[in-house]
Amino acid sequence: MVGTMRATGGWDRSYESQTGTDMYSYVENVYSVSVNRLNCIGNSHCPDTMVQPLAFSLNRAQPEALVDQIVREVERALQRQTLHAGMRMPSIRxxxxxxxxxxxTVVEAYDRLVARGTLVARRGAGFFVAGAADSRDTGPTSPGGTLAVSTTASEVTNAWLLSEIFADDAIAVKSGCGWLPDSWLDEDGLQGALRSLSKGPGAHFAHYGHPRGYGPLRQWLARRLGELSIDAPPEHIVLTHGATQALDLVVRTLLKPGDTVLVEAPAYCNLLAVLRLAGLNVVGIPRTEAGLDLAALEQAAQTHRPRALFVNPALQNPLGTSLTPAAAHRILQCAEQHGFWIVEDDIYRELAPAGTPSLAAMDGLSRVIYVSSFSKTISPSVRVGYLACSRDLAHEIARSKMVAGLTSSEINERIVHAILTEGRHRKHIERLSDRLTRSRARLITQLQSHGVTLLAQPEGGMFVCGSLPQTSRPARELAEAALLESIMLAPGEFFLAHNEPCHWFRFNVAYSDDARLFRFLDRAAAGKLAA
Known part of the structure; x- marks a missing residue:
């Protein structure tokens, strides 16, 4: 490897100075690690003669993206039984x-097929067929003329929660989803920004953006972070395609397969998927209403010598609780003592009570990498996130970003900048926070009246976690039964590092005020669901 990245954010250039290898080569190595672990090229255990050929053609003249065409053709091959479970797929190259x-293009298509549960990735061996393709896109219609839910119980998986739920408009009650309804977001601000940009010079629609992202938005973020006592000049900030890409870029740049990382238990489910795909050893640290279990954190740091801790200090997803200043200080002390990075996922900061501590503010971006986005408060369709860290590390992450997918969308970044500088965003956040507060209080009352016990009293945000009686069936089984009734639930095991069975769910306060949900919970608690 070309040098090493120190935990303080500095770059060890000893190898570079000895060999003349530039920094871009380092990033090529970073990316090749993530590709090669999913790719059996050059692996003596997977010669080309063992690879299942794929006979299909791609049409560049079609409006359908090449990635979508590959996904469609692989799933058609499964439907035609040209591919069978366990077959090895062609290598990426x-x-x-x-x-x-x-x-x-192939990496993105294979990653999507893994997320859909169609393929599985085996480190050092390649991609293999997991099972039959999902045919819901062409599912039957109901007697009323709407698309019927054709999802079967076996399809309620982490991959389904992370991908298929976005495409399945037939589900009537999306209590387990992770976003807000369009009507709750700043639709007027979004439309106004689009109109404003469309009237301006057209040059900004026709070129790649800056590797670190749109400069004026980074300048605005530098000022905003300064208000949070986070000293992050624009050159310390990298804009990304949402917070998930920011997390992925951190993983690509700092970690390698086999490294151990610590996460909260429970934790953001998509983060867990990113870490698993990277081949990392994931260790969960209990997070309860009282905060992160600091004794367990210290023990895990001594035992596993982790490279990083991923943590949600403000309105943690899924629990909705926040760290205390004392707990945040102890976490920073532990990281300093044991030499690991802290990745602070802070996407709910705008909705959090004033005074909620920030690890990045307390640390000064020495050991902390700060991640956030605008998907929850402006629009998930805009897909603009960002990270802030030391200048040297920001440089390396920007390199990884360019290798993995070139620049982020400057048009989207301009839209977000226009909304933030138009002057109405603060009022929108206030209205959204008030609406969430009212809906959360109402949902908590409803859940408790139907026999659901809260895991924690949320301090704000979008989610409430609650458990049915231990005598009921496991949450995963209940989610499968609910889906057959067009109710989408998010079982707790999706938020645990090793999918441990449990009896709790994450409920979205904006989508859970529905009598069908509560009738289902009553029957589930009483054991009256069909086996």
Whole structure:
């Protein structure tokens, strides 16, 4: 490896000075690690003669993206039984070469197929067929003329929660989803920003953006972070395609397969998927209403020598609780003592009570990498996130960003900047917070009246976590039964590092005020669901 990244954010250039290898080569190495662990090229255990060929063509003239075409053709091959469970897929490079496309296109298609549960990735061996393709896109219609829910119980998986729920408009009650309704977001601000940009010079629609992202938005963020006592000049900030890409870029830049990382238990489910896909050893640290279990954190740091801790200090997803200043200080002390990074996922900061501590503010971005986004408060369709860290590390992460997918969308970043500087965003956040507060209080009362016990009293945000009686069936089984009734639930095991069975769910306060949900919970608690 070309040098090493120190936990303080500094770069060890000893190898570079000895060999003349530039920093771009380091980033190429970073990305090749993540590609090669999913790619069996050059692996003696997966010669090309063992690879299942794929006979299909891609049409660049179609409006459908090449990634979508690959996903569609692989799933059609499963439906036709050309592919069967356990078959090895072509390597990333061989498929790219066969169709004259970029390896990045194949990586994205394979990642999507893994997320859908169609393929599985085995480190050092490649991709393999997991099972039959999902045919819900062409599912039957109900007697009323709407698309019927064709999801079967076996399809309620983490991958389904992370991908298929976004495409399945037939589900009537989306209590387990992770976003807000369109009507709750700043639709007027979004439309106004689009109109404003469309009237301006057209040059900004026709070129790549800056590797770190749109400069004026980074300048605005630097001022905003300064208000939070986080000293992050624009050159310390990298804009990304949402917070998930920011987390992925941190993983690509700082970690390698086999490294141990610590997460909260429970934790953000998509983070867990990113870490698993990277081949990391994930260790959960209990997070309760009282905060992170600091004794367990210290023990895990001594036992596992982790490279990083991923933590939600403000309005943690899924619990909705926040760290105390004392707990935040102890976490920073532990990281300093044991030499690991802290990745602070802070996307709910705008909705959190004033005074909620920030690890980045307390640390000064020495050991902390700060991640946030605008998906929850402006629009998930805009997909603008960002991270802030030391200047040297920001440089390396920007390099990884360019290698993995080039620049983020400057148009989207301009839209967000226009909304933030138009002057109405603060009022929108106030209205949204008030609406969430009212809906959360109402949902808590409803859940408790139907026999649901809260895991924690949320301090704000979008979610409430609650458990049915231990005598009921496991949450995963109940989620499968609920889906057959067009009710989407998010069982607690999706938020645990190793999918441990449990009896609790995460409820979205904006989507859970529905009598069908509470009738289902009553029957589930009483054991009156069909086996």
């Amino acid at each position: 061989s498929l790219a070469k066969a169709h004259g496309i970029s390896t990045f």
